[in-house]
Every structure is written in structure tokens, then in C-alpha cells.
Amino acid sequence: MLSRLTRLPRPTALAVCAAPVLALFAVAALAPLPFVVAVPGPTADVLGSDQGKPVITVTGAPVRDTKGQLRMTTIRATGPSSSMKLHELVDHWFRSDQAVMPREAVYPTGGSDKEIEQHNLEEMSQSQSAAEAAALGYLHKDPKSVKVDLNLADVGGPSAGLLFTLGIVDKIDGDGSGGDLTGGRSIAGTGTISADGTVGAVGGVGLKTQAARRDGATVFLVPKAECSDAKSELPEGLQLIPxxxxxxxxxxxxxxxxxxxVPSC
Structure with missing residues (x-):
């Protein structure tokens, strides 16, 4: 025998259906979401000094006086243990000077704040070693004879690799180039580096271009794979080179x- 369905009046039915949806939105509005807010961070000239000490020190090879600047760029993000609610996410989403990013995109390793900080410092150390290997390989210098010391405090992660490498190449004289790399300009950029000289993507390039222009750069070197991201919020007066x-x-x-x-995006 078929059971008989009771038809609810239409307004009542709509109210019953809407209740779970409204509850879902209420939970979403109050629940912490796995996103962080990132903003343009500080930049640093790898041809200059940090805390009174040269960022790049070369021994075992002639070095030249460099002109201009090679500025590595960074972003600053809310901590890995932080969380945002939906209304906070909306507040930040439409601002061009900020980016809402998935937490795992900024902190892929997870873990505590201290563990992530240690991981980032290890990545920076590995990046510096790769930069030295790539630069000396490019210049055909014997790594047993030429030593490079890199000093940059309070910066973690691998994204300064390309700029460190260019700084070493620019510092070492006798490479047959006939001049420095910058031509007196302020050059900025980002990108990982491998020992064979391959440049890798890093993320956050839209914010890094803003940091670069803010600090006076007129040219920005970007990993080719991230051209579209770099163009999306490109500041006026900054030339992109992929x-x-x-x-x-x-x-x-x-x-x-x-x-x-030169190539462009």
C-alpha cells in the first residue's frame, strides 16, 4: 500500500527548505577558513649590505665595484596558525594591495610556526648553495678556489635564488662581460634557482612587483611561467622580463x- 504524501502550503515548504541553507551560511560565516592574507614585503639589494655586512662576499677571485641595485623581493603573510572568517575574507579579497591565498600555498609543509620558520631557513640555505653553484658554473670558476659567502638576515624560503645568483655574477670580475649587469638601474625580481641555472616559479609575484616598484625598481625579472600573474597587478613604470x-x-x-x-610578458 502506498503511503500518502502530505503537501505543505508553498510558503511553509520554502521556509523549511531555506532553513538548512541559512544554517549552512551561518556556519560558514563563523567557521575559520584555511586562507592567509599576504601583502608586499620588504626588498633587499643583494649588491649592498645587510646589518653592516655585505650581502655577497667573494674570496679567491677579483671583484668589481658594482653600480645600480639587484633587489630580491618578498611577501609578508599572516601566520600559519592564523585563520579568517568569511566576512574577513571578503574584506581582503577585492583589495589590489593584498592577496588572499590558500594557507598551503604559502605554508606547504604545515606544522607549527617554529617548524615552518626552520623549514624556510633551511630552504634559504639550500637556495644560497644552489646560487653559488649556478653562478660559478656560469662563470667557469672552480668552486674549490672561489668561495662565496651570502648574508641576509630575517629572510626565509628559496625565492631569492635567482637574484643571489645574478649578484654573484655581477660581483665577480673577469667574466668577459665588459661591464656590470644593472647598467646603474634598480633591477628587481624573484625566482628559485637550481645548480644548473634553471629558474623556477615562486608565487606571490603580483605582490612582489608592487614591492619592487615601491622601492624604486624599474625592471622586474619574473619566472616565465608566472607572467600572467605578474601582469595582473603590474605597477606603472615597471618593465617585466620573463x-x-x-x-x-x-x-x-x-x-x-x-x-x-628584450623579451617581455
Whole structure:
């Protein structure tokens, strides 16, 4: 025997259906969400000094006086243990000077704040070793004879690798280049580096371009795979140059100094 369904009046039915939806929105509005807010961070000239000590020190090879700047760029994000609610997320979402990012995109390793800080410092150390290997390989210098010391406090992660490498290349004299890389400009950029000179993507490039322009850069080296992200919020007066390798970056800067055309995004 079929049971008989009772038809509710339409307004009552709508109210009954809406109740779970409203409850869901209420929970979502109050629940912490796995996102962080990032903003443009400080930049640092790797050709300069940090806390009274040169960022790059070379022994075992002649070094030249450099002109201009090579500025590595950073972002600052809320901590890995922080959380945001839906209304806070909406407040930050539409601001061009901030980015709402998935927590795992900024802190992929998870763990406590202290564990993540230690991981970032280890990544920075590995990045510096790769930068030294890539630069000396490019310059055909014997790593047993030429030593490089890199000193930059309060910065973690691997994204300064490309700029460290370019700084070493620019510092070491006798590479047959006939001049420094910057041509007196303020050059900024980002990108990981591997020992063979391959440049890798890093994330947060839209915010890093803002940091670069804020601190006076006119040229920004960006991993080619992140061109579209870099263009999305590109500050006026900042020229983007896409690169996939150390050779790309050096060749582009040399061409820029000669007044020749360079790649663009």
C-alpha cells in the first residue's frame, strides 16, 4: 500500500527548505577558513649590505665595484596558525594591495610556526648553495678556489635564488662581460634557482612587483611561467622580463644595457 504524501502550503515548504541553507551560511560565516592574507614585503639589494655586512662576499677571485641595485623581493603573510572568517575574507579579497591565498600555498609543509620558520631557513640555505653553484658554473670558476659567502638576515624560503645568483655574477670580475649587469638601474625580481641555472616559479609575484616598484625598481625579472600573474597587478613604470634560466636573465640584462630589445610578458 502506498503511503500518502502530505503537501505543505508553498510558503511553509520554502521556509523549511531555506532553513538548512541559512544554517549552512551561518556556519560558514563563523567557521575559520584555511586562507592567509599576504601583502608586499620588504626588498633587499643583494649588491649592498645587510646589518653592516655585505650581502655577497667573494674570496679567491677579483671583484668589481658594482653600480645600480639587484633587489630580491618578498611577501609578508599572516601566520600559519592564523585563520579568517568569511566576512574577513571578503574584506581582503577585492583589495589590489593584498592577496588572499590558500594557507598551503604559502605554508606547504604545515606544522607549527617554529617548524615552518626552520623549514624556510633551511630552504634559504639550500637556495644560497644552489646560487653559488649556478653562478660559478656560469662563470667557469672552480668552486674549490672561489668561495662565496651570502648574508641576509630575517629572510626565509628559496625565492631569492635567482637574484643571489645574478649578484654573484655581477660581483665577480673577469667574466668577459665588459661591464656590470644593472647598467646603474634598480633591477628587481624573484625566482628559485637550481645548480644548473634553471629558474623556477615562486608565487606571490603580483605582490612582489608592487614591492619592487615601491622601492624604486624599474625592471622586474619574473619566472616565465608566472607572467600572467605578474601582469595582473603590474605597477606603472615597471618593465617585466620573463626568464627560464640564469643565461636568459644575464643575456636580457646585457641587451637592456646595449639598448637592444628584450623579451617581455
Amino acid at each position: 626568464v627560464t634560466s640564469l643565461t636568459d636573465a644575464v643575456d636580457a640584462l646585457r641587451a637592456l644595457n646595449r639598448g637592444e630589445g
